[in-house]
Amino acid sequence: MTLLKDILSFNETFVENKEFEKFTTTKFPNKRVVILTCMDTRLVELVTEAMNFKNGDVKIVRNAGAIVNHPFGSIMRSLLVAVYQLQADEVLIIGHHDCGMSSLSSDAIFEAMKERGVQQQVIDTLRHAGIDVDQWLEGFNSVEESVTHSVNMVKSHPLMVADIPVHGLVIDPTTGKLDLVIDGYEKEAVL
Numbered sequence: 001m002t003l004l005k006d007i008l009s010f011n012e013t014f015v016e017n018k019e020f021e022k023f024t025t026t027k028f029p030n031k032r033v034v035i036l037t038c039m040d041t042r043l044v045e046l047v048t049e050a051m052n053f054k055n056g057d058v059k060i061v062r063n064a065g066a067i068v069n070h071p072f073g074s075i076m077r078s079l080l081v082a083v084y085q086l087q088a089d090e091v092l093i094i095g096h097h098d099c100g101m102s103s104l105s106s107d108a109i110f111e112a113m114k115e116r117g118v119q120q121q122v123i124d125t126l127r128h129a130g131i132d133v134d135q136w137l138e139g140f141n142s143v144e145e146s147v148t149h150s151v152n153m154v155k156s157h158p159l160m161v162a163d164i165p166v167h168g169l170v171i172d173p174t175t176g177k178l179d180l181v182i183d184g185y186e187k188e189a190v191l
Contacts, residue, residue: 037095038099093167095170148181
């Protein structure tokens with residue numbers, strides 16, 4: 001059996017047994033918070049459990065590294081939608097220690113791409129087309145600096161509510177311990 005068949009088989013039973021009922025909530029977050037965090041598998045449930053959030057309490061946006069790297073990319077759009085359409089009144093940016101994006105180089109990703117069939121010519125074409133794919137794929141050296149950067153991108157965005165608290169934290173993926181990087185309630189949070 002393939003993974004997809006396993007998923008669909010399980011889902012059929014899940015629906016038949018009405019196991020979805022325990023997850024019933026609205027599209028609006030009860031705690032009026034949107035979280036941007038990493039897609040790391042260790043954080044799937046740990047992030048919300050470590051902060052005492054339950055299903056329906058928060059909106060969660062995930063990407064590699066919890067990074068806002070473009071002011072008009074899909075991450076920023078999702079945060080704006082959460083604030084303006086889904087009643088989120090605070091933003092939490094939560095990076096984590098031992099992140100796969102830490103010290104990641106574009107060269108390493110390009111090598112992996114080539115091993116899986118992407119031709120060097122394609123990479124060269126993108127580079128010569130004005131796309132800075134090297135910077136786009138680059139990781140970070142300090143999770144605290146990365147979180148600070150993302151907080152500042154959100155806080156200083158021209159379309160973001162000016163006085164919305166944007167907090168920056170780092171979580172330990174082993175213990176769930178949170179370290180505060182930026183307290184969004186403090187006015188001097190944007191550096």
